[in-house]
Amino acid sequence: MAKENTDNEVTSNSDSPQNTSKITNPIELIGRVASPPQLESNSEEFYFWVQRDRLVEKTQLVRAESQIEGKKIEFYGVVQEVHRRSRKRDIYEESDVMDGDVGNDPPFKPEGVTYASVSILRTNPDVLTPPIEQSKVYLGGQNEAEFSYGFDEMKRPMAVGRLRNGGSNFAGLAKIDLAYLLGDYSGHLNVTGMTGAGTKTSFLLTIVKLLLHEAKQKTGKDPLHIVPIVLNVKGEDLMWIDREGREFKKKFETNKQDWKELGIQPEPFIGTQFYTPNQSNTNGGTTVDGCNATAYYWSFSDVLAEGLFPYLFSDDSISNVMMFLVNDIIAEFTDADGQPVLKHGVQNWEQLITWIRNEASTGEAERQIRNHQTGTWRAVCRRLSDIINEGESIFPRNAHSGKPLKVTRSQTSQPQVIDIHSLPSSLQRFVVAAIFKQVVAARKGKKAVRGLRYLLILDELNRFAPRNNTDPITKLLENVATEMRSQGVILFGGQQFASQVSTKIVESAAVRVLGRTGIAELQERVWQGWDKSVRQQASVLKLDEKLIMQTTFRQPMFVKLPFPSWAMNREDIAPKPMAQTPEV
Structure with missing residues (x-):
């Protein structure tokens, strides 16, 4: 002392x-x-x-x-x-x-x-x-x-x-300025850390918990509404955040005191809504048991209505020639306002694939859409067939209508956790794009709610917006990072390797955070603006320690975080007291 x-x-x-x-x-x-x-x-x-x-x-x-x-x-x-x-x-x-x-x-x-x-x-x-x-x-x-x-x-x-x-x-307490986090002056939060040791998602959820508390205090002429949307990308870990954590309760008094220092009553995210892909060959069955989730999936008409069809073809392997045909297919099945117009006997995904296959085998003069090579038709058909085969849980072949995600809200809500971990990488990117596009649309125009902030919490950013990629989904995430903070759309992103994420996304974050990070990553150019001693320190941080850098700081703060009060995986769910255990 x-x-x-x-x-x-x-x-x-x-x-x-x-x-x-x-x-x-x-x-x-x-x-x-x-x-x-x-x-x-x-x-x-x-x-x-x-x-x-x-x-x-x-x-x-x-x-x-x-x-x-x-x-x-x-x-x-x-x-x-x-x-x-x-x-x-x-x-x-x-x-x-x-x-x-x-x-x-x-x-x-x-x-x-x-x-x-x-x-x-x-x-x-x-x-x-x-x-x-x-x-x-x-x-x-x-x-x-x-x-x-x-x-x-x-x-x-x-x-x-x-x-x-x-x-x-x-x-005392470490503080950040919400004017830089939530879009007044700047926006976005980005955290880097090793898998497991970096505790990236735990940190992001801690900030969400603090912001939900902050929103309760902001009423009247200067309201703050927080709508967290959490993408669960690894295992089932985030599907239990509405339950008390076993590890938290082991050292309850110590852990409670850390939250008390922040003026917060430690508790799980009670009231969280969970969503999972539809269980294949069921009507609304979920892919994660025990978390009271709701299933989601899209029909062909849902994808058209939400303007999502191009994101089915979003990676750098898709040629411009293929995208020209994809855009013509969209025009064929939508009206001037972008609303679905189902015709040619196409009502679902199976029928769409059959129609494209028939167009590929039909002569140019008889095609509904002309001026495209047969090879291009076949390439689009193969791509779409692969997507439906891989993603039947979110694109049921014979469904005429779906249950697409609806994540927009008009006031503060507990987190919405959308599970995508069981989907192939390309379809994970589709779901992310669907959510981001929906939120961006909700914050534009006359329907935008004053003081409303959407928090998009997404780990493994290198999977969704890789550095140097130019596909539509990467561009959508870059647009959110560079242009949407003033509209109240805030990206809380995380990754193990910031060097592999779009530079626009990393550099647009007004608050950047380092958990324990590997030496090799810390030698990359993205970290050269951080002092050598700080980078050395980042390589030996404890699980509850972070280095937090805000745009206005010359050097990062060295911060001890409170231990999460919610379950961080299924095994971490605290057992119920005997009085709450139902009789058998």
């Missing part, structure tokens, strides 16, 4: 409920600025040597004071790395001090020096200059955190976790 400070608050170093109160300490002088050769200060960083008996840690907040032109200037920063240098010239002298005997304790204390590098986060007043040597350096706390990251200037601050101040202490 820190020793001094009359105006700074430093949280104690224990995560247990008994030790989470903030402790007020006097200002603690920990070192002096130094600028020797090869360790020169500049307007972005400085170095300081540490008082001999003091502990200074990487990620701690500090404040330096300098007198320049008769003015007091304060430099607020975060410790990027702590170094130790002895006065010995080489390893031989180090060994000689103890005569090569590890059990020997010399009579003199070590004569080396501990020093730290600091990245400047902000200055008061605003100046673009370094502190001068011998300036005093103080350990920072909650007040320094508020100023360093600009919490005091945020339009709509929201706490997202506890701001770490070293390895085990805290400097």
Whole structure:
């Protein structure tokens, strides 16, 4: 624990409920600025040597004071790395001090020096200059955190976790500005992390939980309506978020305290709506048991009515010649307003495939649609046949009508979780495109609801918007990322490799987050704007730690997140108390 400070608050170093109160300490002088050769200060960083008996840690907040032109200037920063240098010239002298005997304790204390590098986060007043040597350096706390990251200037601050101040202490709450997250100034959230260790989806759902709470507080002239739409892309993990988590309850008091710090009552997402593909050869049977889900699927007329037919042919292997024919087929079966006009005996997918096959085998003069080569007709027929064969759960062959997803809402709702994990990759992309297109259409025109924000939560972005792809689905996601934040459509995306995701999508996110990430990924160009020490730190983060970077920050916040209170998979569902267990 820190020793001094009359105006700074430093949280104690224990995560247990008994030790989470903030402790007020006097200002603690920990070192002096130094600028020797090869360790020169500049307007972005400085170095300081540490008082001999003091502990200074990487990620701690500090404040330096300098007198320049008769003015007091304060430099607020975060410790990027702590170094130790002895006065010995080489390893031989180090060994000689103890005569090569590890059990020997010399009579003199070590004569080396501990020093730290600091990245400047902000200055008061605003100046673009370094502190001068011998300036005093103080350990920072909650007040320094508020100023360093600009919490005091945020339009709509929201706490997202506890701001770490070293390895085990805290400097109050870490906050982001909803004006940058939800579209006022900028928008979107993107998180990168290793599978399992990066806990990307858990983090995204935590932000959703906090935003739903925020929406309850925003009423009257400045309403906020949050509509989360969650795509379940891996296993059945997200189909149980309306149940209490077993792991959360194991350390209930500790976990509850972390949520309490944020002003939130920890509970699962009660009231969540779940959707799964239709069980093949059933009428409304679901593909995931036990989660009270509703089945979804599309008929041929549904796909036409929603303008989704081109997304069945969305990958870079589809030629322009094929897309010309696809567009002509759409025109043949729709009117001037884009509404379905079913004819030629085509009422369902099976009949459509038969009609296309017949057109391919018919002479040019007898075709309903002309000016296309027979080979093109056959290629479109093969593609569509493959899609229906693979995706009969969402495209029943003989269904004349379907139960397509309807995800638009007019006010705050609990998450809608749409399961796509059992679908082939191409059809997962189709479902994602269908949802995104529907939401984009709902936010345009006179029907747009004031204060409404759609949150589209999608992991594995590299699967849906790969870097350098130009297919229609990638373009749709890029359009959401670059143009739709002002319309209230916000992308909460995640991936293991940001280097494999569309640059437009990653770079459009005003809030970028790193969970534990592999070294190879962190060497990619997409991360070169992040300091080397930050990237090294990202490779060893714990499950409940994230580095959070907002557009207005110079360096990311080091944040401890609350443990999810909902079940994170089927096995994590907490057992019901005996009083709630039905008799057999």
